[in-house]
Amino acid sequence: MTGPESKIWGSMEDSATSAAKRQRTLAGGLICCAVFLFLLALAAPTLAAVNCELNNPSSDVPRLFPESTSFKTVYFSFAQRGGDPLLRKVEARLGGVPTLYAPLNVPYTLYEVYKGKKKVGYVHGVNQKGQFGVLEVFVSLDMDGTIKAFYIQRMAGPWAKKFTSPRFGKQFVGLSLKDFERYDTVSGKGSGKVAAIANPAPEAATDFFGLLRAVKKNLVLMDEFFYSAER
Amino acid sequence: MITKFQVAYRNLLRKKMRTLLTLVGIMLSSWVLVSLLGFNRGYERSLNHDIENMGYQLMVMAKGCPYEAATMMLQGGTGLRYIDQTMVDSIAKEPEVDKITPILMQAFFDPNKGDGGGIAGYYGVDPATFPGMKPFFRFRQGGWFRDETAAEAVMGYEAAELEQREVGDMIIVPEKNVTLKVVGILERTGTQDDGTIFVPLKTLQKIAATDKITTIGIKLKKDADSAKLEAELYKLPDVQVVSFTQVKQTIMKLISTARVMVFSVAVIAILIAMVGVVNTILMSVLEQQQEIGILKTMGAMPGDIFRLVWTETLIFCGCGGVAGIGLAFVLARMTDILMRRILPYAPGGGLVAIDLRLALLTLTVIVTVGLASGIYPAWKAGRVRPLESIRSDGR
Numbered sequence: 249m250t251g252p253e254s255k256i257w258g259s260m261e262d263s264a265t266s267a268a269k270r271q272r273t274l275a276g277g278l279i280c281c282a283v284f285l286f287l288l289a290l291a292a293p294t295l296a297a298v299n300c301e302l303n304n305p306s307s308d309v310p311r312l313f314p315e316s317t318s319f320k321t322v323y324f325s326f327a328q329r330g331g332d333p334l335l336r337k338v339e340a341r342l343g344g345v346p347t348l349y350a351p352l353n354v355p356y357t358l359y360e361v362y363k364g365k366k367k368v369g370y371v372h373g374v375n376q377k378g379q380f381g382v383l384e385v386f387v388s389l390d391m392d393g394t395i396k397a398f399y400i401q402r403m404a405g406p407w408a409k410k411f412t413s414p415r416f417g418k419q420f421v422g423l424s425l426k427d428f429e430r431y432d433t434v435s436g437k438g439s440g441k442v443a444a445i446a447n448p449a450p451e452a453a454t455d456f457f458g459l460l461r462a463v464k465k466n467l468v469l470m471d472e473f474f475y476s477a478e479r
Numbered sequence: 480m481i482t483k484f485q486v487a488y489r490n491l492l493r494k495k496m497r498t499l500l501t502l503v504g505i506m507l508s509s510w511v512l513v514s515l516l517g518f519n520r521g522y523e524r525s526l527n528h529d530i531e532n533m534g535y536q537l538m539v540m541a542k543g544c545p546y547e548a549a550t551m552m553l554q555g556g557t558g559l560r561y562i563d564q565t566m567v568d569s570i571a572k573e574p575e576v577d578k579i580t581p582i583l584m585q586a587f588f589d590p591n592k593g594d595g596g597g598i599a600g601y602y603g604v605d606p607a608t609f610p611g612m613k614p615f616f617r618f619r620q621g622g623w624f625r626d627e628t629a630a631e632a633v634m635g636y637e638a639a640e641l642e643q644r645e646v647g648d649m650i651i652v653p654e655k656n657v658t659l660k661v662v663g664i665l666e667r668t669g670t671q672d673d674g675t676i677f678v679p680l681k682t683l684q685k686i687a688a689t690d691k692i693t694t695i696g697i698k699l700k701k702d703a704d705s706a707k708l709e710a711e712l713y714k715l716p717d718v719q720v721v722s723f724t725q726v727k728q729t730i731m732k733l734i735s736t737a738r739v740m741v742f743s744v745a746v747i748a749i750l751i752a753m754v755g756v757v758n759t760i761l762m763s764v765l766e767q768q769q770e771i772g773i774l775k776t777m778g779a780m781p782g783d784i785f786r787l788v789w790t791e792t793l794i795f796c797g798c799g800g801v802a803g804i805g806l807a808f809v810l811a812r813m814t815d816i817l818m819r820r821i822l823p824y825a826p827g828g829g830l831v832a833i834d835l836r837l838a839l840l841t842l843t844v845i846v847t848v849g850l851a852s853g854i855y856p857a858w859k860a861g862r863v864r865p866l867e868s869i870r871s872d873g874r
Contacts, residue, residue, distance in 0.1 A: 348643050348645070349639075349640045349643060375643055376643070377643040377644075377648075378643070379649065380649055380650055380651040380658070381642040381643070381644070381650060381651070382641060382642045382643045402591070402592055403591050404589070404591060404642075404650070404651050404653070405591075405651055406651075406656055408591035409591070412591065
């Protein structure tokens with residue numbers, strides 16, 4: 249269809265466009281863009297990476313934090329916060345040793361612990377290289393960053409029982425990042441409460457220092473991601 | 480000069496919200512359709528990939544339910560059913576067999592894994608024949624074992640990542656306290672091999688104090704008669720044969736029921752969207768009866784009006800279809816994740832495979848169904864009587 253009839257039809261359409269209309273259109277477009285970007289973020293590929301989670305959080309969290317009444321699981325990663333510079337900073341604080349199998353997107357699992365509605369602390373775990381396999385080490389922390397409980401979820405080796413015993417774990421209770429800053433977990437040199445922790449299996453020096461590094465890593469990560477932000 | 484498309488386009492813009500909602504309906508239905516078609520293709524492709532990456536097409540194991548064997552493994556490996564390794568030589572003589580490899584699956588209880596302990600699984604493989612079954616394996620670090628009795632291990636990527644192992648590190652076999660040196664770490668394969676720890680067969684047999692095996696993997700010659708070989712293998716005493724073709728068929732059968740249901744939902748979604756199109760166009764025709772009447776008085780034929788209204792339908796379906804396909808491309812990964820959560824078994828790799836051909840097919844379906852549903856409103860518009868419509872005063 250061409251000619252006068254189409255001109256009439258065309259002239260019948262509403263042609264007036266006010267500034268208000270344009271603004272509404274712009275706002276609508278922005279909302280559409282935001283929704284689209286949100287969907288894109290949802291659709292972003294999730295690369296597999298191994299994080300450290302409690303096997304049975306519903307029973308482990310009350311055990312590690314007896315006064316807790318509930319907990320909430322949250323996830324954080326270097327990719328979400330400071331990216332590569334923050335990862336390098338954390339590695340430097342841990343003695344400059346590059347972290348093994350820890351890409352920026354590795355999700356760290358954190359259990360926020362509540363007593364009633366009040367947040368009273370955290371339970372957090374890390375993976376650390378041990379002599380015969382991974383060391384999965386958890387600590388429960390109060391809101392000041394002081395260790396309330398120490399728990400080895402996974403450890404390989406004939407001496408594992410010596411390290412998982414309550415006697416060994418009690419040595420970590422009451423320690424904080426300040427105590428670990430006086431001790432080099434890479435060279436094993438330093439002073440203070442951390443230096444006083446006794447190795448129950450001298451033949452397993454790799455695992456012993458691995459555990460100390462794991463606790464320090466735990467405290468440094470918590471400091472960078474939460475305590476520093478809360479201060 | 481204003482073209483038919485411009486006229487139809489401007490006409491649609493008269494009722495923006497109505498047009499938008501109808502477009503969203505078409506977009507969603509075409510998204511569902513293309514995603515499902517993509518899933519149909521992607522699932523089968525991934526399943527084939529997984530089966531091909533097994534390296535062998537047939538597995539021979541001791542008689543008994545494989546699930547039972549798996550359960551027993553999880554309970555400590557004490558009740559595993561074994562077969563004699565001499566069976567490998569007799570099967571190798573069959574003319575259909577290209578390659579054959581003996582495997583020993585062994586599980587040990589690790590009391591230090593978690594609170595109640597856990598199971599650590601090992602895969603004993605023959606260094607002479609197993610690598611030939613998996614030529615696609617690529618090493619991230621190191622390589623295969625030095626010899627068939629070496630106290631060494633090769634770890635899948637995820638097993639190494641989980642245990643934080645590198646080449647040169649040691650692992651310990653729980654229960655037995657035997658240490659093994661990690662000599663190789665594989666690149667990701669996207670299959671179960673990623674979580675496997677491979678040990679030389681003889682080493683694992685020594686650790687487990689057995690001279691038997693649990694499985695024989697068989698790769699067939701090209702164009703070999705699988706059914707004939709299976710029949711021959713069933714003549715062997717106390718064995719059962721698992722054919723991956725059968726496994727694939729079984730899985731596809733399980734999936735097909737769900738697929739039919741989901742396709743039905745997609746068809747319903749398309750029908751609802753098309754009812755929306757009919758409704759929108761019909762409303763538009765009724766609202767513009769006067770304009771149509773004027774056009775007719777100026778010489779427009781019923782065919783012209785029909786084509787004009789049909790063009791509106793075409794724009795609806797074309798734009799909605801393209802938007803839906805675009806959405807499906809963008810959200811393919813999310814659809815993949817959702818499917819994996821829903822399905823009891825999902826093979827590795829992309830489950831939703833959408834390509835240009837599939838996109839064009841979907842667009843064709845949407846446009847064809849849309850045009851078909853636009854016939855009635857267009858026909859009704861073509862039959863409008865000019866004088867009656869002008870006198871109707873917009874009622």
